[in-house]
Amino acid sequence: MIQELTQKAIDLLKSLIEVSSFSSEEEKSALLLEVWFKYHNIPCTRTKNNVWSIHKDFDSSKPTLLLNSHHDTVKPNNGYTKDPFTPIIEEGKLYGLGSNDAGGCLVSLLATYTYFYQQHNLSYNLIFAGTAEEENSGPNGLNSLLKTLPHIDVAIVGEPTQMQLAIAEKGLVVFDAEITGTPSHAAHPNNNNAIYNTINTLKWFQNISFEKTSKTLGDVKLTVTQINAGKQHNAIPANVSLVIDVRVNDKYTNQEISDFLQKNAPCDKITPRSLNLNSSSIQKDHPLVQAGINLGRKTYGSPTLSDQSVLNCPSLKLGPGDSKRSHSANEYIFLDEIKEGIELYIKLLEKVLI
Structure with missing residues (x-):
């Protein structure tokens, strides 16, 4: 099942690259996420351009874990020599705008959520949210969705960290x-x-x-x-x-x-201009972090901003790809990074959820 989900996640990422999804203009990418959920018979809700789903066995007596990443992109810079909207695979790399930031993380978390959706008796509730307007810190992204979602106790925010554990963010x-x-x-x-x-x-x-x-x-x-x-x-x-x-x-x-x-x-x-984009962190002894450490992952502090800044709960930034490629010309992600990302997300959550 994991192998099949990985291939479908890569195919979805190719489709996401093909559509324009600049911040505040994510209608087409939001539709692609809805199509994924419909194909896998998983109920979802779309709030503006945010697409989210709550695990069918939601139990308010349990803590809730949010899986979040964004599907908006910046605009391509003038340094591109490849078409930013054409998914190109060369030497194991998938090129395209948003492939690394944060498409690879988004589809990997989506595949992970899909994997766990049919499982029962989880120790945490699971929520997935593919959100908009992260790149421009806009008013209609994750920040606007939080008042609609159930209370979140902890979150994994998908950003390219080479699958290392960013336990704090400036x-x-x-x-x-x-x-x-x-x-x-x-x-x-x-x-x-x-x-x-x-x-x-x-x-x-x-x-x-x-x-x-x-x-x-x-x-x-x-x-x-x-x-x-x-x-x-x-x-x-x-x-x-x-x-x-x-x-x-x-x-x-x-x-x-x-x-x-x-x-x-x-x-x-x-x-x-705003005081809302605060630093964020999660304790090193949190079960999520300890599970990652037990899988051989290292912890560090991240200098870059993400949707962690709008959360009011402990959050871990974790995802495939490399932050140094974000917003660069000819952006890419290795296909093996997506494969590793899905496998590690699943192993991590198995140690926490089961």
Whole structure:
């Protein structure tokens, strides 16, 4: 059965590659997930472009385990030399947009859920959710679905981790900042040039460090990623705008980082876009993690953001593929990674569910 499910999962991934499923435009990929459930006679529900299913033996007295991954993609970059919407297999690699992030994880978790759907007397309830708008942190993804789903006690979030155990994930806060000065003609003296005023601000951001270091996630990482000022060569602008990307470890809340920067950053204004994308983690002694360790998997802290950030329960990020390939030109996943992913997901859950 596992071999058959693996081949069907690969075929589904090929079909997913062939359809456009940019964030907020996932109608076609959501339909493909519905077709899978219908073919396997498993009831499912579609909420906007989120497709989810609850195991038929759901028992509210048992804890609930969510299997989640996303089916939206970013847009292909200009570096592609292969058609991003044509599934191409070469040397054991399946090329195509979304193959690695996170199509391989999605179809592997879907095959795993299908495998366990006919089994009875599980120690956990199982829910599968293939969700939308992960890549753009949109309002109609997993975050919107949580109020519809039963209470979730623990989750596996499918993202490419080479099937290693990401037991913690950094949060994210993006800030918009402004440095002001006196606008004037470039030909006249001006001791309050907003662009020059920005130099010290940039140095402050470059040198800032946060005291608390996480054992799994390391330091908070702050990076100025955008700067914009001026519209013409002969006019000194009134202000300079900056965008600051802050990756937050599990020793701070996003609110604490925001409060600190708003109090101390040498800017005339600094405002967080959102405080909702918090760091997440799961204890190393959790049965899911221990089951993975017993299968020879290693634990680590992930610097990248996923739908873990919207969950209010312990969550483990785990999936086939390599995060370094995500959003890259000629994205691919090895077919053997999908095979290994399904086998390991099943072995992991057998140690926990049975």
